[in-house]
Amino acid sequence: MPTLSRTMTVMSTLLPLLDAFDDLPQVCDLREHTYQGLGDTVVDVGCGGGRAVGELAARGIRAIGVDVSPTMIEIAAERWPAGEFHVGDATALPLDDGSVIGYRADKVLHALAEPEAAVVEARRVLADNGRAVLVGQDWDTFIIDSDDPGLIRRLVHARADGMPHPRIARRYRNLLLDNGFVDVTVEVHTIVWTGETGLPLLANIGGEGAWLDDQAARARDDRLFVAVPFFLASGTRAG
Template identity: 60%
Template sequence: MSSLLAVLDAVDAQPMAVGLRTRSYQLLGDLTGRTVVDAGCGGGRAVAEMAERGAHAVGVDLDPDMIAVATRRWPAGEFHIGDACELPLATGSVTGYRADKVLHTLDDPALAVAEARRVLAPGGRVVLIGQDWDMIAVDSDEPELTRRLVHAKADSLPSPRVARGYRNLLLDAGFTDPVVEVHTAVFTDEAGLALLHRIAEDRSWLAEQDERLRRNRIFVAIPMFLVAAQR
């Protein structure tokens, strides 16, 4: 868990990630006085940031260790251990729902979207954020090997391509007026290398990327899909 948290922290600190979170809050609408849930909240940063914007922000994560970290880091926040497909919230109890890099970890993302609709009050807003794991671009001297490694990583995940289907998932669940945006996260530093170490274990391929980092030549680009809609 500590290695994953370190990667998440490094990615969250990137200007692109900060901007993407900010955009997700904007798409939720005015947060002042509203109850908003962050499903799969991880270390709780988004919960804290939404609270700073005046929301009653609730973080839910299936991992007890992540909830412990979030509670320690943001003691003023409200955090619960829970499943994105079975949130510990009453029906219609929130006016905003956010899930960031969560649905690709689920066997059936449609269940989580249905659960989002259940907890949202009429007129509430949902925002989904995530990457399509088959679309990661890595500059490498071995492009064929890179393609195989990226695809192999994608195929190891429960729902690696769900982000390209966010709009249709929301429409199928009864949400309306979807807004679709694609933002590209670019990594040219240690954070990019850390991501690549989570994608593959091929020593020679990683050695090339280590050398690229040393020469300031590492390049990783990840399209991030952001889709918002209304209950």
């Protein structure tokens, strides 16, 4: 029971944060961009609450969501009944070889112990000439305006260092090239917050305290500035 309780607590705090992020117009545009060229059968790895699966399924695509969390899968299936959802690991997907045309992993690889194994698995499940899309932030590159940049730097680095692979996004291109993908491209899309909608993100980075109170005051005065570059890498599975 302690494990279940801890899982539910994490979901209760993480899911609202993800939902608020996914609702941002800039993020909606980025998500839409990731759908391009994925084909008519797509797996969304680390699907979380299932929004991408639901949006793809609404377009007549067979969209398969996979997440390691049974709780997330239960929530996703309830929210987006047109999608197909499975509990599974990014490095051992419950799919046959070459069974999908598109592979999408959004804000996932930084949390994995073996991100390269997930890219190897992407190649396995993709059909020849299938498309893989990796999206995520480099956790060392959060830009936060503050009168104490040294403190911000320490908070950002401490948050990053608590993850298995916080800087994996800067390696997306090489991961694809090294594991059987061609025509690899990389784009950078920067998400900017200038108001109170950025405060939950900041709390997630450094917790509460005087520094967050300062940022809240900036938000009230329309002086908050937070920018996070998101890296989007895509490639084609070589035959």
